[in-house]
Amino acid sequence: MDCIIALDRSIIFSVQDLVVTPWLTPLMRFISFIGEYAGMWVLLGVLLCLKKEYRKVGVAVLLGVLFTLLVGNITLKHLVMRLRPCIDYAGVSVASVIPAANDYSFPSGHTFSSFAATTALILFRKNLWTLLALCVAVVMGFSRIYLFMHYPSDVLTGAILGVIFGIVSWKIVGKRM
Template identity: 55%
Template sequence: MLGIKKYRRAGVGVFMALLFSLIMGNGILKHAVMRVRPCIDYPWMPMLVHVPNVNNFSFPSGHTFGSFAAATVMFSAMKRYWGIAALSLAAAIGFSRIYLFLHYPSDVFAGSILGIIAGAAAWCLSGKLILWMKNTTVIK
């Protein structure tokens, strides 16, 4: 997306949104809240995937956070087909985290809300960054 001029703002926005989700979600919030995953709280439940380490915390869902952040930028850039498809995929990723018993529903809900906020902020900042880059002759 960064290489094609038509989609450059979307590419910058997705990159910024994923960076926001990595820093805020995995870097700050998971270690501040330190919520244990449901598969650790209820060890007798059969698991379909590998059980994460005990120090790999649950809140917020990083997969949901990142997917909703990127999908929000894509929806802002390409509202119709690709934007709706990206949001649908993000919702499916969120559901899969609950289905696989790796997150509580509140983890996924918080990840989706935070992802939408991060994606909207990244979309606004990407427009300002692209405009600044054009005005300072960084890109043509």
């Protein structure tokens, strides 16, 4: 565990030293903002549900977001209770808003929901749009490290859980619709 913590710190501070720039920060804040409360994925899921042809994938996206809330935000964050790097190292973050100390870091909900939704989209159909969604999911995860809101292991775990629960969501919806 000490090795993971040391690697997390090394990576997150390397990103701060090597990548953080004034011109990139607004983009990272925007990407992170559209992922708040899985907002962009909920909107996409609802829009997909409006058309019968895409309803199955829309429900799978929404179910993936629901798993993010239940498994990630309600359960794991409060079991692990890992402080965010912006709390551990006050004053380093480039985020515009610093969350409360009891708004825990592990796993990254932004990344979890992004990968859950994207996995459902990819399982429905592989095309340019799903490649774009995958790029958004990856950048979403990176933005959380960039903004000093999550350690890399929070983001990696969020991505892995997102893929797992995206598959689970797709399988559940496939059996019901």
